[in-house]
Amino acid sequence: MNFIGNKKAVSFIEKTLEKGGASQAYLFSGPEGVGKLFLAKAFAKSLISGGSLPDFESGDVEKLPVDLILLKPEIEEKKGIRKERDIAVERIRDAKKDLSLYPYSGKMKVLIVDNAHRMNVASQNAFLKLLEEPNSTSVIILVTHEYSKMLPTIRSRCQKVGFGLVGPEDMGTAADFLGGDFVSRYAEAAMGRPGLLFRMSTNQEELALYRDASEELAQMSSADLNRKFSFAEKMSKDVDGAIKTLNMWSWMIRKKALAENGADLDSSYGNISKIEETVSALKNTNANARLVLENLLINIR
Numbered sequence: 001m002n003f004i005g006n007k008k009a010v011s012f013i014e015k016t017l018e019k020g021g022a023s024q025a026y027l028f029s030g031p032e033g034v035g036k037l038f039l040a041k042a043f044a045k046s047l048i049s050g051g052s053l054p055d056f057e058s059g060d061v062e063k064l065p066v067d068l069i070l071l072k073p074e075i076e077e078k079k080g081i082r083k084e085r086d087i088a089v090e091r092i093r094d095a096k097k098d099l100s101l102y103p104y105s106g107k108m109k110v111l112i113v114d115n116a117h118r119m120n121v122a123s124q125n126a127f128l129k130l131l132e133e134p135n136s137t138s139v140i141i142l143v144t145h146e147y148s149k150m151l152p153t154i155r156s157r158c159q160k161v162g163f164g165l166v167g168p169e170d171m172g173t174a175a176d177f178l179g180g181d182f183v184s185r186y187a188e189a190a191m192g193r194p195g196l197l198f199r200m201s202t203n204q205e206e207l208a209l210y211r212d213a214s215e216e217l218a219q220m221s222s223a224d225l226n227r228k229f230s231f232a233e234k235m236s237k238d239v240d241g242a243i244k245t246l247n248m249w250s251w252m253i254r255k256k257a258l259a260e261n262g263a264d265l266d267s268s269y270g271n272i273s274k275i276e277e278t279v280s281a282l283k284n285t286n287a288n289a290r291l292v293l294e295n296l297l298i299n300i301r
Contacts (some may be wrong), residue, residue, distance in 0.1 A: 001114065002173070003021075003035060004035065004166055004170055004171065004173060004174060004194040004258070005034065005164075005165075005166030005167065005170040005171070005192075006034060006035060006163045006166065007166065008162075009028075009039060009161050009162065009163055010053075012161060012175075013039065013043050013046075013050070013161070014055065016043075017043075017046050017051075017053065018045075018052075018139045020096060022108075022139050023139070023158075023176070024131070024134045024135075024137070024138075024139065024140065024157075025045075025131055025140040025141070025142070025157060025158040025159065026072055026140070026141045026142065026143070026154060026158055026159045026160075026161055027116075027138070027141075027142045027144070027150070027154075027158035027159070027160045027161065028040050028141060028142065028143045028161050028163065028300070029144055029147040029158075029160060029163065030095050030145065030162055030163025030164055030194075031145055031163065031164070031165055031192075031193065031200075032145045032196075033061055033190070033192065033193030033194070033195035033196040034163045034165060034166060034192070034193055034194065034195060034279040035194060035195055036144075036145075037112070037143050037144045037162070038195065039063070040112050040114075040141045040143050041060070041068070041070075041099055041112065042054055042240075043067065043141065044068050044110035044112055044139070044141060045064075045065060045143075047107070047108045047110055047139055048067045048103070048107060048108050048109075048110060049063050049065075049066060049105075049106060049108035050106075050107045050232050053169075064298070065105070065106060065191040065243055066104045066105065067103045067104050067105065067106040067109045067111070068107065068109075068110050068112065069095055069098050069099070069110070069111045069112070070112050070114065071087065071091060071092075071095055071112065071113045071114070072087075072113070072114035072115055072224045073086065073087055073114075073118040074113050075083055075215055075240075079234065081239065082237070082238045082239060082240065082241075083239045083289075084090050084115070084118065084239075084240055086119065086123065087113070087115075087116075087118050087119045087120070087123050087177050088120075088123060089122045089123045089126045091123075091138070092123050092126040092127050093117065093126060094128055095111055095113075095130075096126075096129070097133055098111070098271060099111055099130065099140075100135065102137060103137055108136060108137055108138060108139055108166065109135075109138045109139075109140065110138065110139045110140070110143045111126075111130075111140045111141070111145065112137075112140075113140070113141070113142050113291060114143045115143065115144065115145075116142040117141060117144045117145070117146035117147075117149035117150060118143045118151065121151075124150070124151045124154060125151075127154065128151065128154055128157075130145065130154055131154065131158075132157075135216050140158075142154075143159060143231075146169060157218040160189055164194070165191070165192030165193065166192045166194055167192065168187070168188075170194075170247065171183070171187045171190065171192065171194060171197065173189065174187065174194060174197055175289040176199075177181075178197070178198070178201050179239075182201060183197070186200055186201075186210075189210050189211075189248075190210075191248075191251050196210075197210065203262075207261050209241060209244060209248075210244075210248055213245050213249060213252065214252060216231070216245065216249075217252055217253075219231075220297055220300060221300065221301065223297075226299070229294055229297075229300060230296065231269045231297060232290055232293035232294040232296075232297050233290055235289075236288075236289040236290035239282055239289050242282065242289070242293065243279055243282055243283065246275050246278060246280065246282075246296075247275075249275055250272050250275045250276065251281075253268050253272055253275075254268070254269075254272060256268070257269070267301055271299070271300050271301060274299055274300060275300075276294075276297065278293065278296040
């Protein structure tokens with residue numbers, strides 16, 4: 001199996017491995033679900049072993065060696081509400097200590113920071129010290145879908161590797177291992193994100209979330225206030241799940257508007273703007289999730 005889409009990113013990594021002499025730090029940036037973390041793990045394993053990229057189909061990519069440090073946000077559950085936490089400065093300091101040690105069995109030690117934009121300002125400043133004090137036996141890979149939230153001083157010290165959404169033809173190649181029927185039914189719903197398509201194929205909750213989004217959107221546009229308030233309460237208990245649903249709604253509204261040749265375009269893009277504002281509030285503020293979602297559902301048309 002080949003890596004799906006983003007051939008330029010894969011080619012860049014392959015050439016880097018062929019030439020040797022990797023940069024000290026890389027920044028993998030692009031939309032969610034397009035394979036950034038997957039390719040980062042494959043790259044890291046190759047740097048550690050001194051070999052070429054592993055077979056993407058073998059499953060070896062997900063088997064992390066001891067010299068690979070994976071840092072990512074933790075999920076916090078408080079009062080029945082699940083939300084992703086920021087990456088605390090203490091975890092950056094611990095990672096710095098780990099990187100200061102010689103590799104255990106490989107040629108390099110590699111630190112991957114997934115969702116690197118979830119480092120707060122203090123964490124990013126602490127992380128900057130890692131970049132200012134390079135270690136010849138370590139490589140750092142930052143993975144983010146919110147490039148603008150990374151400090152310019154960090155961005156300038158990293159080799160950027162850009163990713164984009166994957167086109168229908170490349171998405172269709174997933175039929176070889178996920179099955180043609182599954183891909184034909186859900187590839188479009190994955191919105192150019194092969195990682196999402198893979199999760200939908202193995203996780204029934206993920207599949208149900210996206211399968212039900214269309215029906216829920218139709219219901220909310222005509223539901224009474226009690227139904228909207230009830231649905232807002234349900235969504236608020238899983239903020240990350242709510243964000244996924246809202247992103248799906250935004251895509252569905254945009255797709256419908258384009259299919260109807262711009263009919264009622266002002267209303268459609270008004271709804272998309274409201275959804276995007278709500279997603280931003282859920283991601284970037286400490287606002288009450290239920291109230292934010294209630295406000296959206298009251299105003300969506």
